Amino acid sequence: MAGYEVSPEFAELVGQLRAAPFRADTTAVSDLRANFEKFAATFYDPPPVEFVPDNADGVEVEWAYTPGCDRSRVVLYLHGGGYTIGSIGAYRDFCARISEGSGAAVLSVGYRLAPEHRFPAAVEDSVAVYRWLIAHGVDAAHIVIAGDSAGGGLTIATLVRLRDSGVELAGAGVCISPLADLAHTGASVHEKAHADPIVTPEGSHAYGVRYLGDDGDLTDPIASPLYADLHALPPILIQVGTAEVLLDDSLRLARKLRDSGVSVDLDVWPEMIHIFPFFASRIPESRRALKYMHTFIENTIGPSPKQHA
Structure with missing residues (x-):
């Protein structure tokens, strides 16, 4: 967007990403995982929070x-990470901020990661956790399924699998920079390659092969939900930046959801990069995007008592 100025903090982050x-x-893969954990740790400054480990049917x-x-x-x-990297620990700051807001x-x-556990292991795990929540008395209407990058694609895949299984669906979904097309047929895959300091076309393809295997179908509708039947899903928020290799995944996913009769809030941020809300501990644009997400959550599953006490 002409004339749009990013914050100094954001500009510094982009410089940091381009340098490494x-x-x-x-x-x-082992190095990718270790490097991401170290990188995520530099953004760890959560609000007051209690973390409690649990086990959801394994x-x-x-x-x-x-x-x-x-x-x-x-x-x-x-969480995101091309179905290959990322962890609960790496996302603690982000999850604490979602809870607070x-x-x-x-x-x-x-969820289990590739290449040790290939498709559909991640979907099986996310579906199992959702079913576990329902079995433990959580009202489906009060659940939001959310995720970033691969986790954003997994959010839609989980909702599709639950719908097809006849399970009552969550009240809403949130997709941050979703990886929705492992075949990478969107124009932005190459048009935005110069602008995206995180995702490259080659790297994203490598994640897809690790997840599906050398002979896997990159257009499988559960692995790549852009190709899925998307009718009867709950309201979906999609947040994405214009400086993303995967921008067209978001734009096309939003269009297909709308064409399927699903309520979609497409929130496009100029100059922002892949999974930019994740950097909320340092970046003001990220905090504003999180605030927008919090409002969406309140509008779809209802406010918490403390917000209207």
Whole structure:
């Protein structure tokens, strides 16, 4: 956007990312994981929060409870990382901020990662955790399924799988920079490659192959929900930046959801990069995006008692 000025903090972050780029296509998985954990730790400065580990029918999960949060309202969070990297620990700051702003408890899911556990392991785990929540008395209407990057695609895939299984759906979904097309057919994959300091076309393709295997179908509708039947899903918020290789994943996903009769809030941020809300501990634009997300959550599953006390 002409004339748009990013914050100094954001400009510094982009410089930092360009100085030490993520090379997902040429770096060993073990190193990718270790590097991301170190990187995420530099953004760890959460509000007051209690983290409580739990086990959801064999899936590692962790609760984030900020003071006064309404534990009957739950954001089920699916982290990003190309189905290969990322963890509950790396997302603690972000999950704490979601809990603080939304007034809900946040349940972070440690789903199995590729290439050790390929598709559909991640979907099986997210569905199992959702079913576990329902079995433990959480009202589906008071659940938001949310995720970033691969976790954003997994959010839609989980909702589709639950719908097809006849399970009552969550009250809403939130997708941050979703990876919705592992075939990478969107024009932005190449048009935005110069602008995106996190995702490269080659790196994103490498993640897809790790997840699906060399002979996997990159257009499988559960692995790449852009190709799925999206009717009858709950309201969806999609947040994305214009400086993203995966920008067209968001734009096309929003269009298909709307064409399927789903209520969609497409929140596009000029100059912002992949998963930019994740950097809220340092970046003012990220904090504003989180505030927008919190309002969406309140509008779809209802406010917490503390927000209207």
